[in-house]
Amino acid sequence: MFKYFLLISCICLFFKGFSQENIWKKRQEIEKSLVLTQNQPFVPMLDLDQKQIGLINLTNQNMAEFERTCKDYAMIQRLDLENNSGIKKCNVLIICILENDLFEKNTKLLQKLNQNKELIFVKFTNSIPAQSWIKSIISVKNSDSDSQNLAAQMIFGGLGYQNQPAIRLKYTVPEELNIKAEKLKIVDSLANVVINIQAAPSCQIMAIKNGKVFYRKSFGFQTYDSLIPATIDDVYDLASLTKVTAALPALMKLCSDKKLDIDKNIGFYLKSLRNSNKYLLKIRDLLTHQAKLKAWIPFWKQTLDSLGNWKNDFLRTEKKWRFKKQIANHLFIKTNFYKKILQQIKDSELLNEKKYVYSDLSFYWYPFLVEKLEKRSFEKYLQTEFYRPLGANFLGFNPLQNKNIDFKQIIPTENDSLFRKQLIHGFVHDEGAALMGGISGHAGLFGSSNDLAKLLEMYLKKGKYGKKTYIKEGIFEQFTTCQFCPENRRALGFDRPQEPQTINGNTALNASKTSFGHTGFTGNMIWVDPEKEFIYIFLSNRVYPKRTQEKLYQLNLRTKVQQAFYDALKDLVN
Numbered sequence: 001m002f003k004y005f006l007l008i009s010c011i012c013l014f015f016k017g018f019s020q021e022n023i024w025k026k027r028q029e030i031e032k033s034l035v036l037t038q039n040q041p042f043v044p045m046l047d048l049d050q051k052q053i054g055l056i057n058l059t060n061q062n063m064a065e066f067e068r069t070c071k072d073y074a075m076i077q078r079l080d081l082e083n084n085s086g087i088k089k090c091n092v093l094i095i096c097i098l099e100n101d102l103f104e105k106n107t108k109l110l111q112k113l114n115q116n117k118e119l120i121f122v123k124f125t126n127s128i129p130a131q132s133w134i135k136s137i138i139s140v141k142n143s144d145s146d147s148q149n150l151a152a153q154m155i156f157g158g159l160g161y162q163n164q165p166a167i168r169l170k171y172t173v174p175e176e177l178n179i180k181a182e183k184l185k186i187v188d189s190l191a192n193v194v195i196n197i198q199a200a201p202s203c204q205i206m207a208i209k210n211g212k213v214f215y216r217k218s219f220g221f222q223t224y225d226s227l228i229p230a231t232i233d234d235v236y237d238l239a240s241l242t243k244v245t246a247a248l249p250a251l252m253k254l255c256s257d258k259k260l261d262i263d264k265n266i267g268f269y270l271k272s273l274r275n276s277n278k279y280l281l282k283i284r285d286l287l288t289h290q291a292k293l294k295a296w297i298p299f300w301k302q303t304l305d306s307l308g309n310w311k312n313d314f315l316r317t318e319k320k321w322r323f324k325k326q327i328a329n330h331l332f333i334k335t336n337f338y339k340k341i342l343q344q345i346k347d348s349e350l351l352n353e354k355k356y357v358y359s360d361l362s363f364y365w366y367p368f369l370v371e372k373l374e375k376r377s378f379e380k381y382l383q384t385e386f387y388r389p390l391g392a393n394f395l396g397f398n399p400l401q402n403k404n405i406d407f408k409q410i411i412p413t414e415n416d417s418l419f420r421k422q423l424i425h426g427f428v429h430d431e432g433a434a435l436m437g438g439i440s441g442h443a444g445l446f447g448s449s450n451d452l453a454k455l456l457e458m459y460l461k462k463g464k465y466g467k468k469t470y471i472k473e474g475i476f477e478q479f480t481t482c483q484f485c486p487e488n489r490r491a492l493g494f495d496r497p498q499e500p501q502t503i504n505g506n507t508a509l510n511a512s513k514t515s516f517g518h519t520g521f522t523g524n525m526i527w528v529d530p531e532k533e534f535i536y537i538f539l540s541n542r543v544y545p546k547r548t549q550e551k552l553y554q555l556n557l558r559t560k561v562q563q564a565f566y567d568a569l570k571d572l573v574n
Helices: 002-033 064-073 084-089 100-105 107-113 145-156 181-196 241-256 283-287 299-303 337-347 366-374 378-390 431-435 449-460 473-479 557-569
Strands: 035-038 053-058 076-079 092-097 118-123 136-139 202-209 212-220 325-328 331-333 445-447 516-520 524-529 534-540
Touching: 002 145, 053 064, 053 084, 064 076, 064 145, 076 084, 100 107, 118 145, 136 145, 181 202, 181 212, 181 557, 202 449, 202 557, 212 449, 241 366, 241 378, 241 445, 241 449, 241 473, 241 516, 241 524, 299 337, 299 431, 325 431, 337 431, 366 378, 378 449, 449 524, 449 534, 524 557, 534 557
Parallel strands: 053 076, 053 092, 092 118, 118 136
Antiparallel strands: 035 136, 202 212, 202 534, 325 331, 516 524, 524 534
């Protein structure tokens, strides 16, 4: 019986591999058949932060895959031609056409819209004749899901065209990179181990090689009750990934704009640190965690009395004029409590020895540093300078305040029995960041793997993405280089592989020595390998229902998944 089972399994694997290769061949044929005609170059779409994009389906077919793929790149609003208010708000309209009669019926209205908006037509048929007034049109032979997917990618520059290279991430199948789908089965298996042994209720995994997303999956359910399946669009609490995806891009850009010098002391910029032992601390030492700061301070304990109850001076169950910052359901912190946190950091003792000690504390200062140098809030600076131009739709703080995020998309974290005494869902898990109003440089950011992928691809390209330069190349290289090796492996804010690397180290054994990234307390890991042009993203909510669940760490599952990708890539030429 076993021989028959083995034979059947081999046959199934053969046909599955054959099927995958056929999918790639089909996608190749579709790509070659796409035709872009432009009287005015609206494709690929640039300056996403300046675009309000509407999608109009003038076909009798379901264009769900086209819409979904567009949303991988930017925020899209689905409209119909009768929605005048929605159309007025948009300066770009993507219009899918298939039936000639529907197109002719609406030609006059479309011509009128063409006068003051960018119109991009996607023609899923050859029956509609060319129109001289149309400035940009993509012709597609069929309207199946692969054709929809690739046509949408062409609009946003995920596909190169003629002699023009791709300018953004491409979403593809492993076979395009000559990766056999079977080699990625171990990734699926390890992810299922994470779920089955309850190392985390859910995880979201993404892998990118040479600017091509070849693996993107979610596993498990949002919680262990198995009611809501995890999806690739879910939004996770990024925990300490905030340091390298919020604080660091801001600091790198300030250096790039010559507004910040990391060899100056922090007190040069933050005069509030005068008359303290923090005033002369070098920013370079702070970013490499060797400035003698304590690892952390449990600020939340100040808000509780000796019996563990909330102190009325600091916490209220209703929003009041002095209690406006919400930190959980029906729980509000005193609006100026953040001042107590900053004062406590200022007054804290320094360690006796200058050596590497991972510390959150300096990252509480960086939002105020940005605000002082830029005259705008930390969050607004990040959204304006990075997240919106990149097309990172859900990346931000306090996700419940983001109208684009459905509450059901947000993954819950811990059932907090000590401080907030409830399930934390939609509010930042880290207590210190919560007490800062949800916005800090050390924690507080929420996002999906797809959002992070755009930022990390910009990192891989040394500060460039989508024909836009965010950070000067030299500055970026400085921040990702080890500063005080071998005693301290850290770059400026970024983590780097341990030396010598070990099987149970902080990265996969095959990660390049020049690679960099970070991990997050809630169960996350991001890693960028410039030598191999490889990006790895692992998001989870391992702290559900309690942070004491440490199987993800103990079994080193995140780096095992990372190594599985390196094994699949090892035979490829970079």
